[in-house]
Amino acid sequence: MRLSQDVMDGPLPTTSGASLSGGAMIAATLPAPSALAARWRLDKNLVFLNFGSYGGCPDEVLAAHDEYRARVERDPVRFFKVDLERLLDGVREKVAPFVGCRPQDVAPIRNATIALATIFFATHFRPGDEVVTNNHEYSSGTNELTRMASRTGLRVVTAEVPFPISDPGEAVDAIIGAITPRTRLVVMSHVTSCTSLVMPVERVIAECQRRGIDILIDGAHAPGQVDLNIARLNPTYYVGSFHKWMCAPKGTGFLWVRPDRQAAVRSAMLSSRASKVRDDRALFLRDFDYMGTDDYTGMLCVPYAIDAMAKMIPGGWEEIRRRNRALVLEAREAVCGMAGLRPGCPDSMVGSMVSLSLPEADASLSGRATAYDDPLQDALLEKHRVQVPIWRLGEGTAENPGVRIIRLSAQLYNSIEQYRYLGEALVKELNSERALKQTG
Numbered sequence: 001m002r003l004s005q006d007v008m009d010g011p012l013p014t015t016s017g018a019s020l021s022g023g024a025m026i027a028a029t030l031p032a033p034s035a036l037a038a039r040w041r042l043d044k045n046l047v048f049l050n051f052g053s054y055g056g057c058p059d060e061v062l063a064a065h066d067e068y069r070a071r072v073e074r075d076p077v078r079f080f081k082v083d084l085e086r087l088l089d090g091v092r093e094k095v096a097p098f099v100g101c102r103p104q105d106v107a108p109i110r111n112a113t114i115a116l117a118t119i120f121f122a123t124h125f126r127p128g129d130e131v132v133t134n135n136h137e138y139s140s141g142t143n144e145l146t147r148m149a150s151r152t153g154l155r156v157v158t159a160e161v162p163f164p165i166s167d168p169g170e171a172v173d174a175i176i177g178a179i180t181p182r183t184r185l186v187v188m189s190h191v192t193s194c195t196s197l198v199m200p201v202e203r204v205i206a207e208c209q210r211r212g213i214d215i216l217i218d219g220a221h222a223p224g225q226v227d228l229n230i231a232r233l234n235p236t237y238y239v240g241s242f243h244k245w246m247c248a249p250k251g252t253g254f255l256w257v258r259p260d261r262q263a264a265v266r267s268a269m270l271s272s273r274a275s276k277v278r279d280d281r282a283l284f285l286r287d288f289d290y291m292g293t294d295d296y297t298g299m300l301c302v303p304y305a306i307d308a309m310a311k312m313i314p315g316g317w318e319e320i321r322r323r324n325r326a327l328v329l330e331a332r333e334a335v336c337g338m339a340g341l342r343p344g345c346p347d348s349m350v351g352s353m354v355s356l357s358l359p360e361a362d363a364s365l366s367g368r369a370t371a372y373d374d375p376l377q378d379a380l381l382e383k384h385r386v387q388v389p390i391w392r393l394g395e396g397t398a399e400n401p402g403v404r405i406i407r408l409s410a411q412l413y414n415s416i417e418q419y420r421y422l423g424e425a426l427v428k429e430l431n432s433e434r435a436l437k438q439t440g
Ligand SMILES: Cc1ncc(COP(=O)(O)O)c(C=O)c1O
Pocket: 052, 053, 111, 112, 113, 114, 138, 140, 189, 191, 192, 193, 218, 219, 220, 221, 241, 253
């Protein structure tokens, strides 16, 4: 049975109860994206400014994905038992130069969340061991660490990196300053999620190497956004995503482990193949190349994503990174100017995203409903058709109020007019929050 388009699209839930199934007439009133938007399948009735959360696949990558799925169904037994390993070796050959490592050191894994947990599970923490994270880390990693702490007695030490930040050295000082003789592992993002900071990972890695402390870099946002060379950085572990800034299908991440540690890093769940005796292939690859029946076809499309994007504009990936960065810096200037906001970091910490601190809504408005993290996001979407994340660095509690943040992403399909439109919408919505406070 084929699902009708209505069922597949569904009525979008809104906090106001209104329907978001807009129709073509809305698109005409919205600012146009760039001409390259034709290569993606985004909703034309949206001003889509959040590439960072889930990436996005150009059409030709989706087409390759369909072909691979059809191939699996033609003979699943051959696909899983014979073809898969060889195909994944091909993927490795292509991604290794892109992320700067040897093919045999990179393992496919569904996403950064699983990759982070895999490293935590592979580390035999003892009571009193300390893991240094910081207040900008993504919650999937810190949630797993908190659970580990309750099971093993490890202590999670959270370094406080300021935001806004005026110099990358402030991040280095905060993280290195949290290391003690009990530190077993340092975990830090290459590009932070909520605050979009390109972190000075090379300086922290060098310091950890000097002190003989393991370091795990969470690079979920890095490949495709920054020029990456993992082997040159040489941390102990590096996890990343292909499905964000490399534009591959969803559910494609990777795990890089320094060669001397690979034998000790097993997958969190062992597959039916784990006990097979084989001397033709490293255990590291066997473990991660097959983790049970699953859809591995997205991973097989990563090379297509690398090529599709490289060919999209003259200058390839280098030019993509340059253009996205230039656009997001221009967008930051426009939005800051219109809404009276200030940049959250120096230009040297900007990749393809920027985050800005927003004024807080009055406490009397705290009960407002949201389908996201902040009702302002709902308002921007429902009233202005802008999809942009508003969230918080910190917990929003009395002890840890944190900072309310808007994050802008720039991808080839965006245009500067879209951010100016956001600026206008943001001013209106911040003003209406103030008005509600005054009358409320
Ligand atoms: C820094 C960082 N780490 C980890 C993750 C988790 O990635 P995934 O959802 O692909 O597992 C994200 C997601 O946005 C992230 O921004």
